[in-house]
Structure formats: structure tokens, C-alpha cells
Amino acid sequence: MDCGATVPAKGNAMHKPQLVADNTKPAETRAADKPALPSAPYDPTPRERAALEAQEARRKARLPMVRFKTVVDDPAAKEVTFDHPDFDTACALLRESLATADSIFTAGIVNQIGNIGIQGGADPDAQGLNFAMSLVTGIEPQDQIETMLATQMAAVHIATVAMARRLNHAKTPAQLDQNEKALNKLARTFSAQVEALKKYRSKGEQRVIVERVNVEAGGQAVVGNVSSARGHRGGS
Numbered sequence: 001m002d003c004g005a006t007v008p009a010k011g012n013a014m015h016k017p018q019l020v021a022d023n024t025k026p027a028e029t030r031a032a033d034k035p036a037l038p039s040a041p042y043d044p045t046p047r048e049r050a051a052l053e054a055q056e057a058r059r060k061a062r063l064p065m066v067r068f069k070t071v072v073d074d075p076a077a078k079e080v081t082f083d084h085p086d087f088d089t090a091c092a093l094l095r096e097s098l099a100t101a102d103s104i105f106t107a108g109i110v111n112q113i114g115n116i117g118i119q120g121g122a123d124p125d126a127q128g129l130n131f132a133m134s135l136v137t138g139i140e141p142q143d144q145i146e147t148m149l150a151t152q153m154a155a156v157h158i159a160t161v162a163m164a165r166r167l168n169h170a171k172t173p174a175q176l177d178q179n180e181k182a183l184n185k186l187a188r189t190f191s192a193q194v195e196a197l198k199k200y201r202s203k204g205e206q207r208v209i210v211e212r213v214n215v216e217a218g219g220q221a222v223v224g225n226v227s228s229a230r231g232h233r234g235g236s
Helices: 027-033 046-061 087-097 103-117 126-138 144-168 173-201
Strands: 068-074 077-082
Touching (some): 068 126, 077 087, 087 103, 103 126, 103 144, 144 173
Antiparallel strands (some): 068 077
């Protein structure tokens, strides 16, 4: 790059030469010739930094997710496989994220989750499988029943969003009515699934939360299940 002629400083022939700008070039060219200065790293605001720290803590608290990729060895056939350097490690991580030690259950449920995530065709879809798998593992199932319920919840969620899209593109009153009813049914089903998961995780226990209790002088307050046995009148 031509940076112009150099001239020695006056009174000192050994002085480091100075650069003389070449004003014969257009201003745009001279600006482009200047080396770009490295930009300073972004300094997050206090609120952003707090959010970044919370995100890092959330990431560390979760199990590592096994991702999938599509391999095309034959143009006529696609194969979805682990995107992991070690097959056995990937299998173990997958089973743990699905809360099971059963490889047969794992193979079957992954196949079902893959069918949920297929987008726009019948070919295996690694992107759709990864998304559907993230829905299931994000619920953090604790056993196979919760994994099955989480899979159903993922299916209903994807169907709900797809139906919402169909509702937005309805052309006739009949289509609008039909899609609206289907969307409402799916939304209610998802809510019922959430409640079923909460109930299963609580093992059917009922909790009573008492925020304030007033007890007069000489009285007693009892919190909990109270049962009393009554005598039979006229019994022997």
C-alpha cells in the first residue's frame, strides 16, 4: 500500500522518518487506506449482566442435551444420528434426559418424538427432532410416565401452534369456525396436561396454605385434617 513519500526530520538525519499524507487521492480512498481500529468489547449494563449470570446458572443446572444431525450418504436416503463424538456417551446422556435406563423405551420414545418434529414431509428431520426433544427434556421428566406425558405435551403444543397458523389463514367462515374449535380443544388439552403433570408430581397430596389465623382468648386453632367419630343413637 502506498503511504506517500518520507522525509527526514530537520536537524537530525538519524531521526525516524515521518509519513506524509498523499492528498492526491480522493478522500474516500484515503479513509479506506487507514487500518481499522479494533472495536472495544461490549460492556453489558448491570441489568444485562445480571440476566447473563442467571442464564449461565440456568445452563449449568440443566443436563447436557444430546443433539441430532442429518447424514446423507445416499441421495435417496437420509439418516438422523447423534451429533456427538462418542456414541455410547450420547446414548447414556439421552437415556438420562428421558429419565430411563431402558434402551428399548428410549428407542421407541425417540422415534415418536421424531415423528412429532417432522416438518413438511415424511423424511427424517434433525432440526425438528432437536426442537421436539428440547420441549420434552425442558419439562425435566423424573420417570418414564413423566417422559410419556411430556411427549404428549410436546405433540399438543406443536399441533396447537400449527392450528393457530391455520386459523390466521382461514379464508371462509366455515374454515374459521372449524379451526377455532380445534384450537380451543388443543389449548384446553394442554392445560389439562399441565395440571395432570402437577398432580402426578405432587403424588395427589393436598396442601392447605393458611395466611392468617385469628384465635380468641381461650380458644385453640387446628390446621390439618380433622376427623371425629360419632356415636350411634340407640345402638347396642
